[in-house]
Amino acid sequence: MSDAIKHECGLAFIRLRKSLSYYQQKYQTVLWGLNKMYLLMEKQHNRGQDGAGLASVKLNVEPGYPFLNRIRSNHPQPIADIFRQIGQEYAELQKYNNDIGKHPGLLKGHLSHLGELLLGHLRYGTQGKNSVEFCHPFIKRNTIPARNLALAGNFNLINTEELFQSIGMEPGDFQRQSDLAALMEVIYHFLVKADELSPGKMDIVTALKRALPMFDGGFHVGGIVGNGIGFVFRDAHGIRPSYYYINDEVIVAASERAAIRTTFNVGENEVQELMPGQALIVYEDGSFQIEQVLEPKERRACSFERIYFSRGSDEKIYRERSALGYHLSKPVLEAIDYDLRNTIFSFIPNTAEVAFYGLIKGCEDYLNKIKIERILAWNGNVDAEKLSEMINRKIRMEKIAIKDVKMRTFITEDVSRSEMVQHVYDITYGTVRKDLDTLVVIDDSIVRGTTLKESIVRMLSRLSPKRIIIVSSAPQIRYPDCYGIDMSKLGDFIAFNAAVELLKERGKEDTLKELYDQCLHLLHKNELHTVNVVKQVYKSFTNEEITKKIAELIVPADVDLPVDVIYQGIETLHMACPNNLGDWYFTGNYPTPGGNRVVNKAFMNYMEGRNVRGY
Structure with missing residues (x-):
């Protein structure tokens, strides 16, 4: 994604089902669980680089000794920082007893984070500040072990204020800034009640069944x-997303299937998906159950996971991203009038590479079909040179753009900052024939269009192509997300700005004021959640009209060459990603009522000139 947005988080859960001495004997290290947790978190580092955290629970600890520990970091490399600190503590212990690693019980008593239950988290700050205090896991402490809780997740909640009200709590400044704080208070409230009803035999299933229906949002929580x-x-x-793996040694859960597969070297079918509304519960003795704690509703798994967020090392995601590119080959071929001789294909950024391969495969299939038709049309009247020329025709591919290291400017004035932004990417000179070649470049998605305008299009224009076509493997992003992705300001979306420009050009600017008044009316009646008013902004225009206006908006004023944009269609998106049909950021069809409230609030913020989130 050329437009950097903060998104998602990563969850990692490990429950060791054997004694620590078992792992010391079988794997020659009592740190086996911690080592696996490090890998499980590192293999999901794409999901969060603002911070990380790890909590651990030690089983069967003598009264008075610590059993719940936590470490968090907002270091530039937070995962490495956390495990560096754990490694330093272990090294200090070895100074006093070089053989302590051979004595699991002794090491467990002295190494803070050596426990049988481990909960790790990677954070992108979609809500709250990026200070270490906002890094997951959050914890609640009590002298009674059953009333100590560590919680972390990949989620956003839309109804945090209502949650605090439901348990009769007046939130402080910190709680107001964190949806995890609200989720924590509600779950902890019912957890304590469950312990009060059955001390020593907590009914965790009932506690979750009472708490979870109160949450409006998308969530994967451990x-x-x-x-x-x-x-x-x-x-x-x-x-x-949520996945898990269970064998007789360990119970694992994570946000990505591929992370579990790599960490534990298991096959695709050995890693299961936790289905909507389900909970994986592990008890004190290591037994487990899968329980339906929420009534499942229409599956609306986030399609952005498949387009961009999840690591492409998962074979299903790889195939789906390739299919996204393949489906774009037909409109691209039509746009270039099938002139493959004078067209160069490339991709920006690197995360669009798999979709690029799919696009190329679609173009190659077309080219091979033409080759066969032409050869058959010769009716055997062919010589070696003619045949060689035909079969050696290839799709022209080049590595056009290279993303440089993150550039910073020490001067704060806007003109200097703008100059630096232009050089985020560098180009490969000599790849394009001046004024002859069309340049087709695929991106994962186009959110704001800022990087396209200020860096990519300007940079590509230096190669003097005849024409530039920007291809998006995602459809037009028109609406805010409120379930874990930091896309909540309508004014940031180039598709929305394009629609507003079209309204102005056609003398329909009053439409915005009318819709704003409609939002105020709904707000007064406490019905802001009942309808997505912003759909009306786009209603007067076709996809093609908005796309054309977007193409105009991403061209800098001093660039004088044709630039077009081609978007993925909603239908082909669903064809490519059939199990992830969540598309509210493209269609405005939110899976929960809170989504409508958020998009309407975002529109009101836009109209009032308030640069704040819609939730």
Whole structure:
């Protein structure tokens, strides 16, 4: 994605089902669980680089000794920083007893984070500040082990204020800035009630069934309790991804299937998907159950996971991204009038590479079909040179753009900052025939269009192509997300700005004021959640009209050459990603009522000139 947006988070959960001495004997290290947690988090580092955290629970600890520990970091490399600190603590212990690693019980008592339950988290700051205090896991402490809780997740909640009201709590400044704080208070409230009803035999299933229906949002959350219970649960629509793996040694859950497969070297079918509304619950003795804690609703798994967010090393995601590119080959071929001789294909940024391969495959299939038709049309009247020329025709591919290291400017004036932005990418000179070649470049998606305008289009124009075509493997992003992706300001979306420009050009600017008044009316009646008013902004225009206006908006004023944009269609998106049909950022069809409230609030913020989130 050329427009950097903060998004998603990563969850990692491990429950060791054997004694620590078992892992020391079988794998020659008592740190086996911590090592696996490091890999599980590192293999999901794409999901969060603002911070990381790790919580651990030690089983069967003598009264008075610590059993729940937590470490967090907002270091530039937070995962490495956390495990560096753990490694330093271990090294200090070895100074006093070089053989301590051969004594699992002794090491467990002295190494803070050596426990049987481990909960890790990678954070992108979609809500709250990026200070270490906002890094997951959050914890609640109590002298009673069953009332100690660590919680972390990949989610956004839309109704945090209502949650605090439901449990009769007046939130402080910190709680107001964190949806995890609201989620924590509600779950902890019912956790304590469950412990009060059955001390020593907590009914965690009932506690979750009472708490989870109160949450409006998309969520994948993990928790560990001081008494040895662990759990992972997923929202009723399956918006956020969740996977798990279980054998006789370990129970694992994570946000990405490929991370589990790589860390534990297991096959695709051995890693299961936690289905919408389900919870994986692990008990004190290591037994487990999969429980339906929320009534499942229409599956609306986030399609952006497949387009961009999840790592492409998952074979299904790889195939789906390739299919996204393949489906774009027909409109691209039509746009270039099938002139493959004078067209060069490339991709920006690197995360668009798999979709690029799919686009090339579609063009190659077309080219091979033409080759066969032409050869058959010769009716055997062919010589070696003619045949060689035909079969050696290739799709022209080049590495046009290279992303440089993140550039910073020490001067704060706008003109200097703009100059630096232009050089985020560098180009490969000599790849394009001046005024002859059309340049087709594929991107994952186009959100703001800022990088396209200020850096990519300007940079590509230096190669003097005849024409530039920007291809998006995602459809037009028209609406805010509120379920875990930091896209909540309408004014940031180039598709929305294009629609507004079209309204102005056609003398329909009053439409915006009318829709704003409609939002105010809904707000007064407490019905802001009932309808997505912003759909009306786009209603007067075809996709093609908005796309054409977007193409105009991404061209800098001093660039004088044709630039076109081609977007993925909604139908072909669903064809490529059939199990992830969540498309509200493209269609405005939100899976929960809170989504409508957020998009309407975002529109009101835009009209009032308020540069704040819609939730």
